[in-house]
Amino acid sequence: MERLDELEAQSIFIFREAFARLKKIALLWSLGKDSNVMIWLARKAFFGRVPFPVMHVDTGKKFPEMYAFRERYAKDWALDLLVEQCPPIEAVDRTLPPAARSAARKTEGLKLALAKHGFDGLITGIRRDEEPTRAKERVFSPRAAEGVWDVRDQPPEFWNHFNASPPPGAHLRIHPILHWTEADIWAYTRRENIPIISLYLSRNGRRYRSLGDADITFPVASNARTIDEIIAELHATKIPERSGRAMDHESEDAFERLRTAGYL
Amino acid sequence: MNVLVSPHNKLLATEYPQVRVVIVGHVDHGKSTFIGRLLHETGSLPEGKVETLKAISARRGMPFEWSFLLDALQSERDQGITIDTSQIRFRTASREVTLIDAPGHAEFLRNMITGASQADAAILIIDASEGVREQTRRHGYLLHLLGIRQVAIVVNKMDRVDFSETRFREIAEEIRAYLIGLGVNLVASVPISARNGDGVAIRTPAIDWHQGPTALGVFDQLLPATSTQDLAFRLPVQAVYKFDDRRIIVGRIESGRVSVGDEIVVMPGAKFARVKSIETWPVPHESHSSRSVVAGRSVGITLDREIFVERGNLLALSSTPPAVSNGVRARVFWLHQAALVTGTAVVLRSGTAEIRSEITTVDKVIDPGALQPSATNTISQNHVGEIEIALKAPLAADSYAVNPSTGRFAIEVDGRIAGGGLILDMQTQRAQRSLSRSTHYLRTADDAAKRIEALAHHLVQLSAPDRISFLRQEIEGRIVFTTSFGIEDQAILHMINEADLDIEVVTLDTGRLFAETYDLWAETERHFGRRIRGVYPNNVDLENLVDRQGINGFYADPEARIACCFVRKVEPLNRALAGAAAWVVGLRADQSAHRQDMGLVTADPGRNLVKLSPLFDWSRQQVAEFTSNNGVPVNSLHAKGFTSIGCAPCTRALRPGEPERAGRWWWEDEMKRECGLHNNR
Numbered sequence: 001m002e003r004l005d006e007l008e009a010q011s012i013f014i015f016r017e018a019f020a021r022l023k024k025i026a027l028l029w030s031l032g033k034d035s036n037v038m039i040w041l042a043r044k045a046f047f048g049r050v051p052f053p054v055m056h057v058d059t060g061k062k063f064p065e066m067y068a069f070r071e072r073y074a075k076d077w078a079l080d081l082l083v084e085q086c087p088p089i090e091a092v093d094r095t096l097p098p099a100a101r102s103a104a105r106k107t108e109g110l111k112l113a114l115a116k117h118g119f120d121g122l123i124t125g126i127r128r129d130e131e132p133t134r135a136k137e138r139v140f141s142p143r144a145a146e147g148v149w150d151v152r153d154q155p156p157e158f159w160n161h162f163n164a165s166p167p168p169g170a171h172l173r174i175h176p177i178l179h180w181t182e183a184d185i186w187a188y189t190r191r192e193n194i195p196i197i198s199l200y201l202s203r204n205g206r207r208y209r210s211l212g213d214a215d216i217t218f219p220v221a222s223n224a225r226t227i228d229e230i231i232a233e234l235h236a237t238k239i240p241e242r243s244g245r246a247m248d249h250e251s252e253d254a255f256e257r258l259r260t261a262g263y264l
Numbered sequence: 265m266n267v268l269v270s271p272h273n274k275l276l277a278t279e280y281p282q283v284r285v286v287i288v289g290h291v292d293h294g295k296s297t298f299i300g301r302l303l304h305e306t307g308s309l310p311e312g313k314v315e316t317l318k319a320i321s322a323r324r325g326m327p328f329e330w331s332f333l334l335d336a337l338q339s340e341r342d343q344g345i346t347i348d349t350s351q352i353r354f355r356t357a358s359r360e361v362t363l364i365d366a367p368g369h370a371e372f373l374r375n376m377i378t379g380a381s382q383a384d385a386a387i388l389i390i391d392a393s394e395g396v397r398e399q400t401r402r403h404g405y406l407l408h409l410l411g412i413r414q415v416a417i418v419v420n421k422m423d424r425v426d427f428s429e430t431r432f433r434e435i436a437e438e439i440r441a442y443l444i445g446l447g448v449n450l451v452a453s454v455p456i457s458a459r460n461g462d463g464v465a466i467r468t469p470a471i472d473w474h475q476g477p478t479a480l481g482v483f484d485q486l487l488p489a490t491s492t493q494d495l496a497f498r499l500p501v502q503a504v505y506k507f508d509d510r511r512i513i514v515g516r517i518e519s520g521r522v523s524v525g526d527e528i529v530v531m532p533g534a535k536f537a538r539v540k541s542i543e544t545w546p547v548p549h550e551s552h553s554s555r556s557v558v559a560g561r562s563v564g565i566t567l568d569r570e571i572f573v574e575r576g577n578l579l580a581l582s583s584t585p586p587a588v589s590n591g592v593r594a595r596v597f598w599l600h601q602a603a604l605v606t607g608t609a610v611v612l613r614s615g616t617a618e619i620r621s622e623i624t625t626v627d628k629v630i631d632p633g634a635l636q637p638s639a640t641n642t643i644s645q646n647h648v649g650e651i652e653i654a655l656k657a658p659l660a661a662d663s664y665a666v667n668p669s670t671g672r673f674a675i676e677v678d679g680r681i682a683g684g685g686l687i688l689d690m691q692t693q694r695a696q697r698s699l700s701r702s703t704h705y706l707r708t709a710d711d712a713a714k715r716i717e718a719l720a721h722h723l724v725q726l727s728a729p730d731r732i733s734f735l736r737q738e739i740e741g742r743i744v745f746t747t748s749f750g751i752e753d754q755a756i757l758h759m760i761n762e763a764d765l766d767i768e769v770v771t772l773d774t775g776r777l778f779a780e781t782y783d784l785w786a787e788t789e790r791h792f793g794r795r796i797r798g799v800y801p802n803n804v805d806l807e808n809l810v811d812r813q814g815i816n817g818f819y820a821d822p823e824a825r826i827a828c829c830f831v832r833k834v835e836p837l838n839r840a841l842a843g844a845a846a847w848v849v850g851l852r853a854d855q856s857a858h859r860q861d862m863g864l865v866t867a868d869p870g871r872n873l874v875k876l877s878p879l880f881d882w883s884r885q886q887v888a889e890f891t892s893n894n895g896v897p898v899n900s901l902h903a904k905g906f907t908s909i910g911c912a913p914c915t916r917a918l919r920p921g922e923p924e925r926a927g928r929w930w931w932e933d934e935m936k937r938e939c940g941l942h943n944n945r
Contacts, residue, residue, distance in 0.1 A: 132336025
């Protein structure tokens with residue numbers, strides 16, 4: 001079986017496990033390339049219809065292209081879209097470096113949304129190859145109350161048996177594309193003709209590799225104007241994918257602190 | 265982490281075989297350092313990463329630490345140990361490799377298992393000065409249990425032993441003997457110094473005595489996991505979706521392949537149907553729609569008839585069904601803090617099935633880290649042993665030797681995965697015996713009388729369908745319903761099917777049944793969408809009987825007739841009921857004077873089981889109304905005056921006014937007209 005087919009089969013399996021084993025789940029849609037692939041995979045898993053809400057936790061600071069994309073495809077794909085707002089920056093841990101603090105608004109928004117809707121499972125599009133602490137994740141990853149990730153006590157997970165019984169008050173993060181790489185995401189996007197936001201493609205010698213808040217996300221130098229060119233570029237580059245995401249680089253453990261506190 | 269490139273080549277990733285390799289070994293023997301060095305030597309590190317690592321090391325006042333590359337958590341860097349598995353990708357001359365870095369600390373064995381379970385091959389690292397240690401052996405043993413057959417040995421820190429060839433050979437020989445004893449295929453043994461780079465990508469002068477490959481060269485010898493496509497078709501059911509007018513059964517094919525039109529069987533329960541379609545989204549053009557799907561795919565299929573299918577069922581081709589058993593014997597590894605002992609209640613997870621179970625025996629316990637086996641019947645955390653498990657519901661699976669995908673399971677305690685195992689045997693005599701011992705309803709004669717009385721008192725107040733359901737709830741172990749396709753049997757089969765009860769349905773094919781009965785057998789299977797197992801006479805006994813008395817010798821005298829009944833019905837019945845806890849039959853009190861002495865529920869002490877006649881107090885009229893109202897097919901002979909239908913030579917139609925069973929063995933004394941099935945012994 002080809003690599004993309006294997007990846008697809010594993011992701012669909014995970015989606016169906018989450019839907020079968022949990023009571024109330026939602027898919028977190030960041031509007032980026034990874035979560036668009038996730039929605040596509042969910043439609044494959046459930047034969048065209050995403051049978052649970054798709055939630056955008058909105059910082060209010062996304063690029064205009066991202067909002068336009070959200071409005072168009074929520075309709076085109078018949079999504080049950082929930083848009084939840086994040087609290088103001090003042091509500092966020094002051095000891096975090098500035099960009100991380102800004103990003104942590106999303107964690108707070110997520111906690112509020114969880115409390116409001118009572119989800120016991122959140123499907124998110126993180127990948128192992130993006131960032132070292134994400135490489136240590138489980139496919140079904142328990143979060144304590146308040147969304148805290150206890151990395152020292154992750155349950156064993158093997159042979160596609162997932163731990164799907166969150167204790168009361170806790171929830172599970174489900175990671176259907178944990179095993180994909182950035183290059184896989186683009187190769188699959190190309191093969192399946194999945195729509196993307198144009199910011200990923202080069203304009204005036206620059207493009208975005210990873211999309212977040214407009215004020216803390218920066219483009220990389222690139223001439224890749226098509227997905228084919230992006231794939232060729234990825235095979236030659238040694239620059240990390242999240243190099244344009246300021247909150248990853250402010251201090252050694254900034255991103256780990258974000259994650260253990262409940263960030264994606 | 266973004267590690268995408270190797271300077272050795274410019275081909276696209278998809279043109280390389282993919283191998284997933286786990287790096288294991290004792291704590292501090294240098295797994296993370298080895299990986300860091302490997303990535304550095306192959307030019308696989310992201311820009312600026314080495315500088316970042318230097319800064320992180322300096323901040324802690326430590327010499328440059330390659331391991332910080334994978335030890336991404338603050339606590340891992342502070343303590344200098346890997347806590348959880350990390351994954352990283354790189355390319356060699358001929359492989360696309362996913363490296364899995366597993367922790368070597370005993371406390372984090374569950375994380376090592378999590379990482380290693382995803383691997384096709386393993387590299388076991390051993391410190392040259394410390395030699396083979398506890399986790400070296402434990403990891404080696406677990407690799408074998410996890411089904412990893414390709415293992416390479418890397419002896420690290422050779423600089424600490426002055427690159428001594430003798431020391432290298434000593435260690436390599438010790439671990440080789442251990443692994444080969446486990447049945448693991450040792451790919452290569454390599455001496456290296458990860459910190460200095462000797463032997464990692466190049467053979468430096470210090471180890472010029474080494475003839476084998478470098479550590480990097482080992483990766484090119486590793487092979488991707490073998491496909492399970494050539495094994496029997498197995499599809500664990502994840503769910504049945506009814507989003508529109510289709511009923512789509514979904515799951516991932518664990519092994520084999522299936523095509524539209526194939527006859528499949530749903531296990532346990534043995535319900536049969538054919539694959540009507542393979543459903544996909546987006547809906548492909550007619551000419552491109554799938555007719556066949558193979559192992560590894562997540563699929564959706566529809567069937568040609570509505571049979572009850574649910575999550576936890578296992579689909580197979582009807583020609584190659586899996587084993588079904590209430591007991592398994594398995595080799596397990598145990599990760600839970602509380603030890604595994606006889607009597608531990610667990611949930612067994614096999615495929616998508618989750619079955620409440622109890623451990624009935626524990627033996628052959630090993631601490632895989634120690635050299636000596638331990639003489640105990642307790643499997644402590646991080647230990648290994650063999651167990652027998654009694655399941656509260658039947659499991660459809662294979663032994664690991666037959667099918668590695670469906671021959672393994674996880675064990676859950678309090679909602680958390682606590683261990684895993686390989687099925688050694690699905691039908692062990694010992695497991696069966698211990699099951700009947702531990703769950704048998706009738707333990708002593710006194711106890712039996714009391715229990716039967718209490719059961720009868722309760723059952724008499726229930727409707728017939730509820731009586732069967734209650735019996736199923738009340739009694740653990742196998743329940744067998746024997747049908748002769750009489751009108752009562754058809755009514756009972758309808759009740760069992762409606763409630764989807766886990767009750768085996770069998771019929772005794774004497775070889776002398778009416779053609780109409782065989783027709784009804786086939787029609788009944790179609791109607792209910794399930795196979796009804798035929799149990800046959802022992803061929804040797806039957807050949808001897810016919811030789812002795814002739815083909816129709818049973819007419820000669822009652823002894824000859826009873827001998828025939830015994831060979832054709834009673835002995836096969838005894839086999840069908842062997843090990844069963846209860847037996848459901850279609851007897852009614854008003855069928856004959858003799859049967860009035862039987863009862864709604866009785867003990868069959870000879871067979872050591874509970875016998876339920878759920879229609880015991882029904883009239884024939886009631887039964888006929890029930891089957892007619894529910895559209896249940898009945899034997900066409902009933903309309904021709906046959907009421908009780910057995911073997912063709914021994915059953916005739918009734919004359920007006922005759923009692924129901926007067927047509928059976930009509931030439932004999934009416935008080936003795938039983939074949940022996942229902943005689944309490």
